Amino acid sequence: MSTPTSDPAIIAEELILLDADLGASKDAVIERLSELLATAGRATDAAPLREAALAREAQSATGLPGGIAIPHCRSEAVTSASLGFARLDPKVDFGAPDGPADLVFLIAAPAGAGSAHMKLLSSLARALVKPEFVTALRDAPSPADIVALVDGVINPAAKTPAKAAATSVPEASTPAATPSAAKHIVAVTACPTGIAHTYMAADSLVAAGERAGVTVHVETQGSSGSTPLDPALIESAEAVIFATDVGVKGKERFAGKPVVSSGVKRAINEPDVMVTEALRAAEDPDAARVSGTAAAAGSASTGAGELGWGTRIRQILLTGVSYMIPFVAAGGLLIALGFLLGGYEIKDVAEDIVVNNSLTSLPTGGLTAYLGAVLFQIGALSFSFLVPALAGYISYAIADRPGLAPGFTAGAVAVLVGAGFIGGLVGGLIAGFVALSISRWKIPTVLRGLMPVVIIPLFATLIVGAIMFLVLGKPLAAITSGLTNWLNGLTGSSIIILGIILGLMMCFDLGGPVNKAAYAFATAGLSVTDTASLRIMAAVMAAGMVPPLALALASAVRPKIFTEAERENGKAAWFLGAAFISEGAIPFAAADPLRVIPSMMAGGAVTGALVMAMDVTLSAPHGGIFVFFAVGGILWFLVALAAGTIVSAVLVIAAKQFVKGKNSPTEAELDPDLVTA
Numbered sequence: 001m002s003t004p005t006s007d008p009a010i011i012a013e014e015l016i017l018l019d020a021d022l023g024a025s026k027d028a029v030i031e032r033l034s035e036l037l038a039t040a041g042r043a044t045d046a047a048p049l050r051e052a053a054l055a056r057e058a059q060s061a062t063g064l065p066g067g068i069a070i071p072h073c074r075s076e077a078v079t080s081a082s083l084g085f086a087r088l089d090p091k092v093d094f095g096a097p098d099g100p101a102d103l104v105f106l107i108a109a110p111a112g113a114g115s116a117h118m119k120l121l122s123s124l125a126r127a128l129v130k131p132e133f134v135t136a137l138r139d140a141p142s143p144a145d146i147v148a149l150v151d152g153v154i155n156p157a158a159k160t161p162a163k164a165a166a167t168s169v170p171e172a173s174t175p176a177a178t179p180s181a182a183k184h185i186v187a188v189t190a191c192p193t194g195i196a197h198t199y200m201a202a203d204s205l206v207a208a209g210e211r212a213g214v215t216v217h218v219e220t221q222g223s224s225g226s227t228p229l230d231p232a233l234i235e236s237a238e239a240v241i242f243a244t245d246v247g248v249k250g251k252e253r254f255a256g257k258p259v260v261s262s263g264v265k266r267a268i269n270e271p272d273v274m275v276t277e278a279l280r281a282a283e284d285p286d287a288a289r290v291s292g293t294a295a296a297a298g299s300a301s302t303g304a305g306e307l308g309w310g311t312r313i314r315q316i317l318l319t320g321v322s323y324m325i326p327f328v329a330a331g332g333l334l335i336a337l338g339f340l341l342g343g344y345e346i347k348d349v350a351e352d353i354v355v356n357n358s359l360t361s362l363p364t365g366g367l368t369a370y371l372g373a374v375l376f377q378i379g380a381l382s383f384s385f386l387v388p389a390l391a392g393y394i395s396y397a398i399a400d401r402p403g404l405a406p407g408f409t410a411g412a413v414a415v416l417v418g419a420g421f422i423g424g425l426v427g428g429l430i431a432g433f434v435a436l437s438i439s440r441w442k443i444p445t446v447l448r449g450l451m452p453v454v455i456i457p458l459f460a461t462l463i464v465g466a467i468m469f470l471v472l473g474k475p476l477a478a479i480t481s482g483l484t485n486w487l488n489g490l491t492g493s494s495i496i497i498l499g500i501i502l503g504l505m506m507c508f509d510l511g512g513p514v515n516k517a518a519y520a521f522a523t524a525g526l527s528v529t530d531t532a533s534l535r536i537m538a539a540v541m542a543a544g545m546v547p548p549l550a551l552a553l554a555s556a557v558r559p560k561i562f563t564e565a566e567r568e569n570g571k572a573a574w575f576l577g578a579a580f581i582s583e584g585a586i587p588f589a590a591a592d593p594l595r596v597i598p599s600m601m602a603g604g605a606v607t608g609a610l611v612m613a614m615d616v617t618l619s620a621p622h623g624g625i626f627v628f629f630a631v632g633g634i635l636w637f638l639v640a641l642a643a644g645t646i647v648s649a650v651l652v653i654a655a656k657q658f659v660k661g662k663n664s665p666t667e668a669e670l671d672p673d674l675v676t677a
Contacts, residue, residue, distance in 0.1 A: 078110045160542075187202070320391070342375075387414050411428065503606070503609065537620075618630055
């Protein structure tokens with residue numbers, strides 16, 4: 001494999017394949033383009049580049065209308081921002097609404113790519129919404145012509161005047177433009193990776209605005225940097241469009257504006273519809289409007305207006321859980337290390353040891369006991385933020401920054417009154433909606449500047465604190481206490497059924513909302529450190545390890561029923577499963593959900609049941625084989641893990657062999673040597 005001696009051009013002739021047959025699936029196309037980049041020295045290894053691109057593909061399809069696909073990713077394996085291009089014959093389905101693609105760009109960016117590279121890649125993405133550029137790509141007779149076309153849009157200053165006139169691609173409206181007296185709309189576009197869809201959506205909306213006779217000013221919150229919209233532009237805009245798959249930064253700037261929200265791909269596929277909806281919303285006094293403290297826009301869409309409440313509540317709760325998990329991971333692992341050094345009894349004396357002892361005045365048990373106490377106490381302090389962080393960021397998801405103070409306060413009150421995790425959930429929701437309601441108060445203009453930093457936090461904190469102390473605190477504490485007592489009292493078939501349910505949840509969506517709900521339930525119990533909670537944590541982690549390990553085993557034992565890409569994924573899944581990264585199974589599940597997911601759920605249920613039945617415990621929230629020191633009953637943990645892995649592997653092999661589905665690999669996708677073996 002060659003290694004570049006200097007920073008090469010983003011695209012070169014050796015990175016281009018014309019009229020090529022790269023297989024019948026998008027996985028095969030991505031794999032071949034990854035190999036092309038690696039062979040050219042643009043990546044240290046094709047495998048991690050391919051995995052990163054497929055992981056992005058699993059978030060949402062990268063196929064676009066007009067026969068275009070733009071798989072893209074960031075990866076540590078990429079040594080220089082690069083483009084791999086294939087003009088396919090036959091076409092391959094990348095999930096576009098109008099059919100398969102024949103023009104595929106693999107956009108590969110280094111993990112730490114600078115803004116200059118990101119701007120070049122975003123220029124290409126913008127060009128792909130221009131019909132004349134796409135037509136030129138299809139008509140280009142040679143790789144050299146493709147290079148010239150692409151270079152013409154990513155390096156416009158280097159073009160000759162004639163070529164510039166032929167291939168020029170207008171940029172999206174400049175965010176900081178001077179406000180115009182003409183009717184205009186403002187918009188924000190953003191996607192998870194921030195390389196391609198962000199900028200394509202921006203240019204699609206600008207072009208749709210031109211067709212509708214209205215100016216669209218777009219703020220692109222992507223990897224090449226973001227220039228905020230001029231506040232005067234926002235103030236005079238008719239309406240706002242949020243086309244994002246992630247939260248909108250500074251959403252409070254658009255307070256009071258009629259709003260249309262969607263995922264970023266809708267702005268690419270239906271820009272004219274979204275502009276029309278925004279103009280209608282501007283004329284409708286009852287249209288949805290942006291609150292100064294509204295929840296961030298997400299990837300789902302209800303069409304015009306804000307997101308549906310079912311989607312919003314799910315996103316709100318997951319926001320709280322996602323911000324809570326770092327406290328859980330840090331605190332839980334430190335507590336487990338404290339147990340490793342100081343023994344399980346350290347939890348009863350850790351605070352006394354760290355307060356009354358030091359390195360020069362060691363307690364009974366010496367340095368090991370002292371360090372164990374220090375680690376346990378640091379972990380316990382980190383864990384003490386679990387419920388406040390959960391409540392605070394649930395409130396933040398509803399009411400933005402003004403919701404943080406009342407949310408954290410609600411969580412702290414929940415801890416104080418014994419309402420625990422349930423109290424944090426309820427308190428966070430109340431805090432967020434109270435703060436959101438206060439933000440809609442009509443107040444004198446002179447006081448508006450005090451709303452987000454004084455008025456909303458003050459009154460929302462007072463109200464939610466009073467509700468938690470005076471009304472909900474004791475009932476929620478009773479529910480929490482009852483649940484804890486119920487869990488500790490479970491025996492026999494009851495505890496096994498709980499293990500089965502947790503195992504099914506962990507394997508249902510492999511890192512999605514159901515998986516996260518089970519994981520959050522388990523980690524919340526670690527702060528209690530009773531036996532029932534530690535058994536739940538063990539069942540959840542063991543079951544979560546099953547899917548990647550099972551698919552790694554299945555693809556190794558019966559490789560001929562898996563595509564080449566899946567066999568490569570299987571090799572990586574060994575490590576991912578061992579480290580308790582359930583997402584290692586996503587490429588398999590995304591390609592064949594009806595046969596893979598039920599098989600994984602069956603194995604997870606077996607593992608969860610066995611862990612519960614054999615009284616296995618775990619005092620660490622994550623880590624897989626790397627925290628075996630924190631497992632109580634390690635032999636049965638391994639037996640349960642092996643049993644679930646084997647069950648899932650056998651079931652997925654049987655399903656793929658005997659249950660034919662539309663996602664069955666074709667002869668072209670299978671290794672001919674394995675098929676005939």
